[in-house]
Amino acid sequence: MDEPLNLVLFSGTDDKLNAAAVLTAGAAALGRPVNIFLQYWALEAFRAGHVDADHGLAPEAGASGAKAVADMAAAGQAPWAETLRQAKEIGAVDIEACSLSMDLLKLEPSDLDPLVDGVEGVTAFFLNAGEGQVVFI
Amino acid sequence: MDEPLNLVLFSGTDDKLNAAAVLTAGAAALGRPVNIFLQYWALEAFRAGHVDADHGLAPEAGASGAKAVADMAAAGQAPWAETLRQAKEIGAVDIEACSLSMDLLKLEPSDLDPLVDGVEGVTAFFLNAGEGQVVFI
Amino acid sequence: MDEPLNLVLFSGTDDKLNAAAVLTAGAAALGRPVNIFLQYWALEAFRAGHVDADHGLAPEAGASGAKAVADMAAAGQAPWAETLRQAKEIGAVDIEACSLSMDLLKLEPSDLDPLVDGVEGVTAFFLNAGEGQVVFI
Numbered sequence A, B, C: 001m002d003e004p005l006n007l008v009l010f011s012g013t014d015d016k017l018n019a020a021a022v023l024t025a026g027a028a029a030l031g032r033p034v035n036i037f038l039q040y041w042a043l044e045a046f047r048a049g050h051v052d053a054d055h056g057l058a059p060e061a062g063a064s065g066a067k068a069v070a071d072m073a074a075a076g077q078a079p080w081a082e083t084l085r086q087a088k089e090i091g092a093v094d095i096e097a098c099s100l101s102m103d104l105l106k107l108e109p110s111d112l113d114p115l116v117d118g119v120e121g122v123t124a125f126f127l128n129a130g131e132g133q134v135v136f137i
Helices: A014-029 A040-045 A059-074 A080-090 A099-104 A122-129 B014-029 B040-045 B059-074 B080-090 B099-104 B122-129 C014-029 C040-045 C059-074 C080-090 C099-104 C122-129
Strands: A005-009 A034-038 A093-098 A118-120 A134-136 B005-009 B034-038 B093-098 B118-120 B134-136 C005-009 C034-038 C093-098 C118-120 C134-136
Touching: A005 A014, A005 A122, A014 A034, A014 A040, A014 A059, A014 A080, A014 B040, A014 B122, A034 A122, A040 A099, A040 C014, A040 C059, A059 B040, A059 B099, A080 A093, A093 A099, A093 A122, A099 A118, A099 C059, A118 A122, A122 C014, A134 B134, A134 C134, B005 B014, B005 B122, B014 B034, B014 B040, B014 B059, B014 B080, B014 C040, B014 C122, B034 B122, B040 B099, B059 C040, B059 C099, B080 B093, B093 B099, B093 B122, B099 B118, B118 B122, B134 C134, C005 C014, C005 C122, C014 C034, C014 C040, C014 C059, C014 C080, C034 C122, C040 C099, C080 C093, C093 C099, C093 C122, C099 C118
Parallel strands: A005 A034, A005 A134, A034 A093, A093 A118, B005 B034, B005 B134, B034 B093, B093 B118, C005 C034, C005 C134, C034 C093, C093 C118
Antiparallel strands: none
8 A cells, every 4th residue: 555545636516526535535544645736716615715615516516405514604614725735734635736727827836835845747646646547526 | 446435415405316316236247345424415316215215406497308217117227226325236336425514404314215324524524535536516 | 568449438428539639649659559439429430421420529628628628639649540540540440439429429330430330339448458458448
């Protein structure tokens, strides 16, 4: 289990980002390196000053799903950005923005939250992923 | 090919659940163990008395997609829950609810369909997944 | 890194198809075989005469996301179908339609774009995937 877990984050809704953060924290707790590659709307969610905003939910959540998520937040559940910060403290979690998506969203590295460690292309992502599992979220 | 196939089911729409059931049945037919981990809206779809309800489709399906799916059902296509039941009969298919999502949806084990074998945390999921592929749906 | 990258394409919106095309091109550039399996709405997007149509975006894109994508297209970004064509020229990229989804959408092989190499079932997909990573998009 020395191979990294490699997450391509595409979606930027809070439910999918939280699912990704939970998988990251679980892998980090097991001592496994995690590489995260931010594309499209997930990258948008990692803009500086933007990670703690409301990013909505998948359409299928509906009103009852939105209420369940709001209830969990009110009960003290850590937001996904906080879960990722904690995962970075306990393990080797590297978060990179996709260079093509940086162009798409007209972002500079200084526009990104400090959670993001850098910008790279898709070939660098695959080289770092090695033989490890690749998961698209 | 002794490593399990590991599916994290996040979405609870009938098209994605059917895609997941088909992948599960295919892997089981090849003698491969399958671990399914239910999160968020997929877990909601596995509530007792709820698996055969209409869970909608991805928004992109549109009216023509919805008609195509309804036509297949009318022509006798097995629903995804039935495909999963058959996969469990022919192979080693284990379906676990994510403990965090159980809290989110305020569910107890007795609230779940008998297709679900238990409740576990994300670290248990990763330990069971081992070196096997992890697929997020 | 001799194992193939195996993509199950489910979604047929232009943002997800472009993300898939970029991953394909990156893997092909590294000399890695890529197997693509088309299900549901992704298969719909590969209908003959249909690949260059507007297939919309994920709902979360919103108006600002749609404008960003349109701006990139106006600036000369290759559409996803063109990126896939280029990936097939430089590498071993095989694109197969899922036989069940062919039935669902009432399609014949002659209804598909020449980018699609054939039709196969899910067990054939898994056998070709071997020990390689499986990614659901």
